[in-house]
Amino acid sequence: MVNMSKRAIITIAMVFLATGLIGGYLIPRPVDTGEIQPxxxxxxxxxxxxxxxxxxxxxxxTTVASVPTGSVQLFRFDEIDSNQHPDENHFLYFLEGRATGNIGGVQSDIGPGTLLIVPADVPYSFRKVGDEPVNFILFSSPPFE
Structure with a gap:
């Protein structure tokens, strides 16, 4: 596993965030004009x-909220094999457990309080480390499918 400085990880995360936000803004999507309820x-x-x-x-x-422009899921995993979503920008906030991850070719250790940004069409995979469950919240735009 590659050891990266905190500054390098933050820089990579900011690049992914900017890419996801710009891509999500530029890709036109039909949006339901129905009222979104709190x-x-x-x-x-x-x-x-x-x-x-x-x-x-x-x-x-499990999906806990979904609107035309995005969704929120709660995840628990031991392993997520290499995967990617061509249209969805993902924001993953880790609540508990430890894992290793590969996001777009970047290896990292992941633990509680980690926020990962995975722009559309970027491959990712995760593997649990230890016995504690790995739980994270997934924010996705457009909605996760």
Whole structure:
């Protein structure tokens, strides 16, 4: 695994964020003009409930909010094989557990409090380290499919 300085990781994250935001802004999408209602979700309580979907063999998720321009899912995984989404910009906020990740060819250790930005069409993969569950919140624009 490549050891990177904190400054290099922050720089890479900022480049991914800028790329995702610019790409998300420039790609035209039809948007439902329906009214978006406020929602309040207790994430801790929601993690105690069963998840509704499987992602591969070693990951599960549930959608907690979705609007025409984006969605929020709660994920738990042991491993997420190499994957990419051609149209979705992803923002992953890790709540608990430790993992290693490869995002666009950049290797990194991931733990609680880590925010990862994965722009559309950038490959990524994750593998749990240790016994503690790895839980993260996925913010996706447009909605995760």
């Amino acid at each position: 929602q309040l979700i207790n994430v801790e309580d929601r993690y105690r409930q069963p998840f509704e979907n499987r992602f591969g063999f070693q990951a599960e998720f």
